[in-house]
Amino acid sequence: MVREDIQKLVTEATAIRKRAYCPYSNFSVGAALLTEDDSRVFTGCNIENSTLAPSICAERAAISKAVCDGYIKFTKVAVVAHQQEFTAPCGVCRQTLNEFCSSNGDMEIYLSRPTLDKVLCTKLSQILPLSFVSYKKDNVAT
Ligand code: THU
Numbered sequence: 001m002v003r004e005d006i007q008k009l010v011t012e013a014t015a016i017r018k019r020a021y022c023p024y025s026n027f028s029v030g031a032a033l034l035t036e037d038d039s040r041v042f043t044g045c046n047i048e049n050s051t052l053a054p055s056i057c058a059e060r061a062a063i064s065k066a067v068c069d070g071y072i073k074f075t076k077v078a079v080v081a082h083q084q085e086f087t088a089p090c091g092v093c094r095q096t097l098n099e100f101c102s103s104n105g106d107m108e109i110y111l112s113r114p115t116l117d118k119v120l121c122t123k124l125s126q127i128l129p130l131s132f133v134s135y136k137k138d139n140v141a142t
Pocket residue numbers: 022025027028029045046047048055056057058059088089090093
């Protein structure tokens with residue numbers, strides 16, 4: 001039995017996946033992030049580009065929306081992709097999620113699939129061991 005808040009995140013990730021702009025890969029992804037204060041859910045989908053490099057993954061699209069709205073800490077993220085296999089965040093997204101993880105230094109990750117029959121639960125520290133940390137976050141200019 002999946003908890004209600006996680007169910008909500010997975011449902012929102014599934015809904016936003018339908019907005020994916022992915023004419024090149026035809027691989028749609030949706031992501032939903034829960035803010036640390038539990039007040040907001042930010043969603044994102046992948047947005048591709050014909051020159052490929054400017055393409056952005058669903059996870060980073062969601063983070064971009066959230067940061068612009070003033071939220072920089074997240075406790076949970078749900079990811080739902082086009083395929084029946086669970087789709088885990090790519091390397092770039094893992095490091096980006098790490099930048100905006102919760103105060104405990106981690107983020108819960110919930111992977112599901114379009115049929116929403118199962119949810120794979122993991123956490124960022126598990127899929128991104130020895131993450132890159134160079135600068136102190138307190139030194140970031142505001
Ligand atoms: N994609 C995501 O949106 N999130 C990931 O973590 C993995 C990959 C997108 C990028 C691209 O638009 C499509 O999936 C195929 O790679």
